Amino acid sequence: MTVHGRSAFVIGGTGQIGRAAAARLVAAGYAVTLGQRRLRTDAAELDGVVSVQVDRADTEALLKALDGHDLVLDTVAFTPYHGAQLAQLAGRVGSLVVISTGAVYQAPGLPVPIPETWPTVERDAHDYPAGKAALERCLLATPGLPVSILRTGVLHGPYGKSLDHWSFIKRALDRRPYVVLAQDGRSRFPTTAVANVAELIYLCARHPAARVLNIADDPLTVAEIGARIFAVMGHEAEIVTFAGPSRPDGLGFHPWNVPEQIVFSLDRARAELGYRPAVSYDDALRQDIEWAARAVSEAEAGGGGWQDVFPDLIVRHGPDVWFPYAAEDAYVAGA
Known part of the structure; x- marks a missing residue:
């Protein structure tokens, strides 16, 4: 002390x-x-x-x-x-x-x-x-x-073992032309x-x-989150949506995949303490992206991958639903 x-x-x-x-x-x-x-x-x-x-x-x-x-x-x-x-x-x-x-x-x-x-x-x-x-x-x-x-x-944020935003960040890094989202892309989860x-x-x-x-952050829908990440990364991609839950093969999966809207009130923090965000959502995303891209690149250089950087994503949702690119390509081609 x-x-x-x-x-x-x-x-x-x-x-x-x-x-x-x-x-x-x-x-x-x-x-x-x-x-x-x-x-x-x-x-x-x-x-x-x-x-x-x-x-x-x-x-x-x-x-x-x-x-x-x-x-x-x-x-x-x-x-x-x-x-x-x-x-x-x-x-x-x-x-x-x-x-x-x-x-x-x-x-x-x-x-x-x-x-x-x-x-x-x-x-x-x-x-x-x-x-x-x-x-x-x-x-x-x-x-x-x-x-x-x-x-x-x-x-x-940096140094976490889980980053839900990786679902979109990796797609931008992979230059994917679209992402397919379940629940019409309207899910909101804090x-x-x-x-x-x-x-x-x-x-x-x-x-x-x-x-x-x-x-919590601003209460954006999952489609809005994806659009913000792509914009911050300078990546153009179409956001394709469908009603209902994601498919077993992972098509439509995203970590915010809930049927009801979940939003936190911040009125008390603002009223009692004058709370205002220290960083904007876009600036927070920039911090996420910079750290995640570097951490995953270092993991890959050592023979690993993003799963080693974000093990909690695998624990929560499993390894197979994150990036079903073939299923997305087939869905968009048949739409």
């Missing part, structure tokens, strides 16, 4: 949110410590950032490392156990920010847009959204804990640029309180 100025501790500092938040906080004058399970040589790339090894399972050592900081950011809290750890920070830190997810919202029948007051998933479920929802309840029920819980959409998460983290650090905030 620094004597002069403000200090921040980031749990999970080598992930894409941790890196973006560290850069934003350093720019604002914070001394930043990144906590990691295993120290990595590339973790502290900024002046004003140091890395320490912390075992999350050792609560006593964790709390000792966090004690007294102006901001504690936890990017890797998933369960009530983590909530019980963080609850012990009441009265010991200036502000606590915990990354959650919009997946906690109870569906179906979601309103458009979804406010933070919408009910979250049931307590008796045992999956990722239920774990996050239980974590939230634990923290919000802790007296005197200045915790800001940020519910994100699907994250995009995406969130990590640079804008970092901006909201900074605002929460400066204005501690117990709160829940949504954070």
Whole structure:
């Protein structure tokens, strides 16, 4: 902890949110410590950032490392156990920010847009959204804990293991003349640029309180997202659509493939903290594209491919649905 100025501790500092938040906080004058399970040589790339090894399972050592900081950011809290750890920070830190997810919202029948007051998933479920929802309840029920819980959409930005926008970026790199989208290309599913998460983290650090905030990009349809990516990359491609879900061979597949419109309200972040995006959507896309193209090129040079850069895309959707170019060619030729 620094004597002069403000200090921040980031749990999970080598992930894409941790890196973006560290850069934003350093720019604002914070001394930043990144906590990691295993120290990595590339973790502290900024002046004003140091890395320490912390075992999350050792609560006593964790709390000792966090004690007294102006901001504690936890990017890797998933369960009530983590909530019980963080609850012990009441009265010991200036502000606590915990990354959650919009997946906690109870569906179906979601309103458009979804406010933070919408009910979250049931307590008796045992999956990722239920774990996050239980974590939230634990923290919000802790007296005197200045915790800001940020519910994100699907994250995009450098250093991520998943990038849904790759579905369009690769097509532009491959100079594909068209892309075929299911659900008439009208699906809307929240995406969130990590640079804008970092901006909201900074605002929460400066204005501690117990709160829940949504954070997401503009609510574009999947066809609009594709058009923006192609425009940023200077690529001309026709966007062909059809009604209904994607086919088993992958035709029409895209990661935003949902039948209902899912949109987050940002009214609370704007009203309470004056939140405005730190980067525009197009500028965020430029960051995505530059990093992804370089990372995939390096992977290919080493004998790998995009699947090695974005393994979570394969975990979520499988390996075979992403780029069914032959099926697209046949569909467009027969249209």
